[in-house]
Amino acid sequence: xxxxxxxxxxxxxxxxxxxxxxxxxxxxxxxxxxxxxxxxxxxxxxxxxxxxxxxxxxxxxxxxxxxxxxxxxxxxxxxxxxxxxxxxxxxxxxxxxxxxxxxxxxxxxxxxxxxxxxxxxxxxxxxxxxxxxxxxxxxxxxxxxxxxxxxxxxxxxxxxxxxxxxxxxxxxxxxxxxxxxxxxxxxxxxxxxxxxxxxxxxxxxxxxxxxxxxxxxxxxxxxxxxxxxxxxxxxxxxxxxxxxxxxxxxxxxxxxxxxxxxxxxxx
Amino acid sequence: xxxxxxxxxxxxxxxxxxxxxxxxxxxxxxxxxxxxxxxxxxxxxxxxxxxxxxxxxxxxxxxxxxxxxxxxxxxxxxxxxxxxxxxxxxxxxxxxxxxxxxxxxxxxxxxxxxxxxxxxxxxxxxxxxxxxxxxxxxxxxxxxxxxxxxxxxxxxxxxxxxxxxxxxxxxxxxxxxxxxxxxxxxxxxxxxxxxxxxxxxxxxxxxxxxxxxxxxxxxxxxxxxxxxxxxxxxxxxxxxxxxxxxxxxxxxxxxxxxxxxxxxxxxxxxxxxxxxxxxxxxxxxxxxxxxxxxxxxxxxxxxxxxxxxxxxxxxxxxxxxxxxxxxxxxx
Amino acid sequence: xxxxxxxxxxxxxxxxxxxxxxxxxxxxxxxxxxxxxxxxxxxxxxxxxxxxxxxxxxxxxxxxxxxxxxxxxxxxxxxxxxxxxxxxxxxxxxxxxxxxxxxxxxxxxxxxxxxxxxxxxxxxxxxxxxxxxxxxxxxxxxxxxxxxxxxxxxxxxxxxxxxxxxxxxxxxxxxxxxxxxxxxxxxxxxxxxxxxxxxxxxxxxxxxxxxxxxxxxxxxxxxxxxxxxxxxxxxxxxxxxxxxxxxxxxxxxxxxxxxxxxxxxxxxxx
Numbered sequence: 001x002x003x004x005x006x007x008x009x010x011x012x013x014x015x016x017x018x019x020x021x022x023x024x025x026x027x028x029x030x031x032x033x034x035x036x037x038x039x040x041x042x043x044x045x046x047x048x049x050x051x052x053x054x055x056x057x058x059x060x061x062x063x064x065x066x067x068x069x070x071x072x073x074x075x076x077x078x079x080x081x082x083x084x085x086x087x088x089x090x091x092x093x094x095x096x097x098x099x100x101x102x103x104x105x106x107x108x109x110x111x112x113x114x115x116x117x118x119x120x121x122x123x124x125x126x127x128x129x130x131x132x133x134x135x136x137x138x139x140x141x142x143x144x145x146x147x148x149x150x151x152x153x154x155x156x157x158x159x160x161x162x163x164x165x166x167x168x169x170x171x172x173x174x175x176x177x178x179x180x181x182x183x184x185x186x187x188x189x190x191x192x193x194x195x196x197x198x199x200x201x202x203x204x205x206x207x208x209x210x211x212x213x214x215x216x217x218x219x220x221x222x223x224x225x226x227x228x229x230x231x232x233x234x235x236x237x238x239x240x241x242x243x244x245x246x247x248x249x250x251x252x253x254x255x256x257x258x259x260x261x262x263x264x265x266x267x
Numbered sequence: 268x269x270x271x272x273x274x275x276x277x278x279x280x281x282x283x284x285x286x287x288x289x290x291x292x293x294x295x296x297x298x299x300x301x302x303x304x305x306x307x308x309x310x311x312x313x314x315x316x317x318x319x320x321x322x323x324x325x326x327x328x329x330x331x332x333x334x335x336x337x338x339x340x341x342x343x344x345x346x347x348x349x350x351x352x353x354x355x356x357x358x359x360x361x362x363x364x365x366x367x368x369x370x371x372x373x374x375x376x377x378x379x380x381x382x383x384x385x386x387x388x389x390x391x392x393x394x395x396x397x398x399x400x401x402x403x404x405x406x407x408x409x410x411x412x413x414x415x416x417x418x419x420x421x422x423x424x425x426x427x428x429x430x431x432x433x434x435x436x437x438x439x440x441x442x443x444x445x446x447x448x449x450x451x452x453x454x455x456x457x458x459x460x461x462x463x464x465x466x467x468x469x470x471x472x473x474x475x476x477x478x479x480x481x482x483x484x485x486x487x488x489x490x491x492x493x494x495x496x497x498x499x500x501x502x503x504x505x506x507x508x509x510x511x512x513x514x515x516x517x518x519x520x521x522x523x524x525x526x527x528x529x530x531x532x533x534x535x536x537x538x539x540x541x542x543x544x545x546x547x548x549x550x551x552x553x554x555x556x557x558x559x560x561x562x563x564x565x566x567x568x569x570x571x572x573x574x575x576x577x578x579x580x581x582x583x584x585x586x587x588x589x590x591x592x593x594x595x596x597x598x
Numbered sequence: 599x600x601x602x603x604x605x606x607x608x609x610x611x612x613x614x615x616x617x618x619x620x621x622x623x624x625x626x627x628x629x630x631x632x633x634x635x636x637x638x639x640x641x642x643x644x645x646x647x648x649x650x651x652x653x654x655x656x657x658x659x660x661x662x663x664x665x666x667x668x669x670x671x672x673x674x675x676x677x678x679x680x681x682x683x684x685x686x687x688x689x690x691x692x693x694x695x696x697x698x699x700x701x702x703x704x705x706x707x708x709x710x711x712x713x714x715x716x717x718x719x720x721x722x723x724x725x726x727x728x729x730x731x732x733x734x735x736x737x738x739x740x741x742x743x744x745x746x747x748x749x750x751x752x753x754x755x756x757x758x759x760x761x762x763x764x765x766x767x768x769x770x771x772x773x774x775x776x777x778x779x780x781x782x783x784x785x786x787x788x789x790x791x792x793x794x795x796x797x798x799x800x801x802x803x804x805x806x807x808x809x810x811x812x813x814x815x816x817x818x819x820x821x822x823x824x825x826x827x828x829x830x831x832x833x834x835x836x837x838x839x840x841x842x843x844x845x846x847x848x849x850x851x852x853x854x855x856x857x858x859x860x861x862x863x864x865x866x867x868x
């Protein structure tokens with residue numbers, strides 16, 4: 001049998017996504033409440049940010065609008081994990097109840113098949129919020145608007161989003177080995193809150209940890225430097241697209257390894 | 268002809284954690300863990316021919332689902348050999364998956380929120396079923412069961428029976444060589460059970476699909492399987508035609524008669540006439556368990572008729588369920 | 599009869615402890631996670647204070663802020679019961695129907711099932727953090743009668759927090775997905791209770807508004823009682839009284855909301 005192509009997977013994903021959105025829309029109460037929840041979450045996040053800057057004019061040499069840029073950037077780059085990889089949150093339950101086995105019998109990639117089941121529309125609200133914030137900060141900082149800058153932003157945002165996805169994948173995958181992996185997932189998700197601060201506030205040891213071990217520095221800080229401070233871009237910023245891909249690949253391998261390992265324990 | 272499934276000395280071992288008991292025990296588990304090895308499947312060998320319906324039976328925890336998982340390629344065997352359609356399932360999981368269908372009675376594999384037809388269309392894409400084959404299959408389904416009213420219903424709104432039916436149809440949709448059915452009739456009412464059995468039978472005949480059926484319902488076995496395989500504690504206990512099963516413990520039949528007068532004293536009388544057979548009595552019937560290898564039922568009945576008036580009689584075959592229970596309990 | 603009832607509940611507590619201890623790695627991860635989180639808090643606020651140029655902002659030094667936030671995080675780590683997830687899951691799987699048939703009120707059943715975890719979290723998360731803070735800071739936490747008030751206040755905090763969770767959990771009766779709602783609850787409670795940024799930093803109209811909401815009674819009130827360098831019986835009493843009122847109000851509201859929602863759902867045949 002021929003290898004399955006990206007076009008094949010895209011066709012399946014699109015079909016599931018359209019159907020899923022259709023069925024979500026038909027549950028109006030759910031859609032409204034969830035969308036409201038998403039908006040409220042973002043507003044609360046923004047208020048925390050705003051309160052901090054009511055008291056302190058700058059943090060470590062980073063002004064209000066620069067911090068706002070980082071904030072917007074981090075919001076956008078954590079959107080894909082919420083829209084496309086939401087089923088990671090149910091992985092633990094599926095594994096615990098033994099339902100996970102039912103995903104193992106299809107002749108397509110297990111990871112894809114599992115993640116494709118859910119498409120979370122609500123995350124899109126956050127995307128618009130993030131884009132708004134980013135554009136506002138961009139304007140206030142009077143950064144140049146060139147095609148190159150926009151392209152850079154898109155590429156760096158896309159790859160930055162892979163970091164959060166990798167962390168959630170890896171955290172969700174722990175459920176294949178430990179029982180109450182919910183804490184791990186919740187913890188990994190909480191780290192996103194710290195992605196919006198400049199790495200320079202941390203001591204070298206922690207800067208190392210957050211760069212190479214728990215790579216939250218690549219969610220917003222390193223990629224943003226390329227746009228924000230083009231004069232002093234460190235090598236790590238240029239490397240961040242590759243690091244995003246690398247971590248995604250590693251987390252995917254871990255997830256698949258766990259899934260194969262899991263089926264090994266009888267139900 | 269080459270068998271579709273070929274299993275030789277298949278063995279699977281698991282390491283399981285010994286949980287200690289009570290509050291103190293779980294404190295100790297926190298610091299040290301104690302594992303033991305369990306052999307879930309123990310040197311099983313069998314062949315399954317194309318088009319067979321095999322009843323795969325055994326008490327809970329006997330190792331049935333472990334075997335099925337190895338056949339489907341989800342699990343890698345600890346030792347032994349397994350070939351499904353000529354390939355090793357766990358090494359070619361994706362290829363193997365293309366040629367099989369799986370149904371779990373309690374876990375729907377359909378997309379919960381989608382109408383059935385959308386699930387079918389997705390499966391069509393996933394299994395890359397050509398249009399004409401897909402349409403042919405839908406027509407076949409329509410001729411076997413009336414699926415039209417189900418097609419536009421989201422799976423979550425279906426009753427358990429409708430869901431199971433849909434799951435079975437979905438499993439056969441890509442015309443797989445082998446379909447694994449794990450307790451397909453669990454929790455269903457009598458009429459739905461028979462509907463599903465008829466459907467499985469028909470699909471097996473029309474498509475010549477091999478079916479491996481695990482179940483605890485002997486009704487399924489009686490209705491569908493010519494051959495049964497029984498395992499317990501991971502070991503193969505029985506692998507033969509279902510008709511031979513009944514002779515496994517001798518060919519017993521129960522003769523039930525009703526006579527005039529006091530049943531209890533008549534029963535005592537019969538006991539004296541046939542000391543080799545067990546005789547029981549209740550308020551309605553006297554039951555004689557006749558071993559046909561020693562005396563034919565007709566002969567027994569004839570002798571009885573000469574000594575007493577028989578008002579009514581019944582003849583009962585020993586039920587599959589009773590034989591299976593005996594096999595399980597023999598250990 | 600009364601003692602028998604208590605025994606019933608304590609059995610649930612005990613099972614909860616046993617169950618949660620079996621999640622060995624979960625416990626380790628939780629502790630490590632909280633330590634990492636606190637490290638982040640430390641560096642962030644250190645940088646913030648370093649850039650502000652003054653020692654004291656809104657009457658709080660870096661030191662005060664840190665002690666407050668560390669203890670708030672520890673309180674959060676201990677009070678966060680993840681009951682909303684449980685309710686949501688039970689509703690989705692339909693298990694809720696079985697739970698409703700149990701001879702214990704669902705709300706109590708859930709609470710006492712989780713009480714073992716609560717106790718474990720208190721011992722594994724809050725107590726060690728509290729002791730470390732006491733020892734490291736020598737004296738930032740006044741040790742006296744305020745400890746007793748603090749415990750009373752924490753208990754009420756738990757009750758209010760549980761009621762908030764229960765209200766959010768009830769919303770799950772109407773929704774399919776639990777995740778969005780839960781994140782919203784987490785973020786809003788953390789913000790408005792002062793667990794992310796001490797309420798002292800809130801700008802004015804906002805600060806007063808927050809005091810009219812139940813959230814600050816969850817983390818802020820116990821911490822104010824604990825950390826007040828010059829406590830007076832009057833202010834402590836007033837805070838506790840306010841908390842008690844919130845306890846009652848939230849209990850009544852959550853019970854009522856649950857009952858109304860349940861009726862609505864059963865009428866609609868959900």
